[in-house]
Amino acid sequence: MAIKKVENGWQVDVRPFGAHGKRIRKVRPSKAEALALERRILASPDSYVTQTGDRRRLQDLVEQWYEHHGHTLKSSRDRVRSLRKLADALGNPLAKKFTAQQWVEYRAKRLKEVKANTINHEHTYLKAVFSELERLSLWSYGNPLQKVRKVRTDETEKGYLDGYQINLLLDHLRAQETDDCYYITVICLSTGARWGEAQSLRAENVRKDRIVFIGTKSGKTRTVPIDHDLAKQLRQRRKLGRLFGNRYKAFARAIKELKIELPEGQLTHVLRHTFASHFMMNGGNILVLQQILGHQSITMTMRYAHFAPDHLEEAAKFNPIATQG
Structure with missing residues (x-):
């Protein structure tokens, strides 16, 4: 995209639908008018380009999504990298001809290589590309994944450490040369923080x-x-700057040395689960837990509700056997 000075004014030269989309070149007498026209074209490209001329491919949509929205996300680089790989794996089809059937066929093959959760993440990311461009008036062909359901998955086990394991782990970490890993672990267990947040x-x-x-x-x-x-101990470490170095590997080594078995993919996250589980077992309030963990939806926090001492105890009181006689 560019605006440049030409003999008879200022030329707007844009491809609002990406590298493979129709090119629009118009001249305006002043630079201000040219800039205003460029903004109007990008805001409502369909007003300047007929739908039959849209030659954007899936990769073009990914790049346009990244330029106009994706770069603002916290995990923007990882997200756009995944989307680029996904578009390539799908054969980079013409975007307006991409269908739900193509996605389902890709998904069936992909499920032989990766877990359902991975596919569901890809589904979410690609669906969001179409939805966001539609909201920005940069896409007008509908969302091909709008009615496609995600792959059904079983809820994963949430591992947590019991009191004995907690003491065993802390004693082990306290004996290491540096106490960084010990304090990071203590913070996670005390606040429910993610490892990266504490570290x-x-x-x-x-x-x-x-x-x-x-x-x-x-x-x-x-x-x-x-x-x-x-x-007090944390404030005594230093007055400014990061308190700890990267101690992920040290924690992984400690878990291995202590032979603590954890569910797959829950190495440091077991500390967050441990905080939440013990919080509920000790009589904590589920709504308070939601605030502490920073969950946007109570649905996420409800995974720990069954740890509450009185969780569903009405089942024992009000079942038809207990109420007879």
């Missing part, structure tokens, strides 16, 4: 008996109270 913690974010987590997965800042002695 990247800065001294400025440890307030009086509080930890303020910024740059979280949801993008929202959250504050969690902590033990007075822990807050």
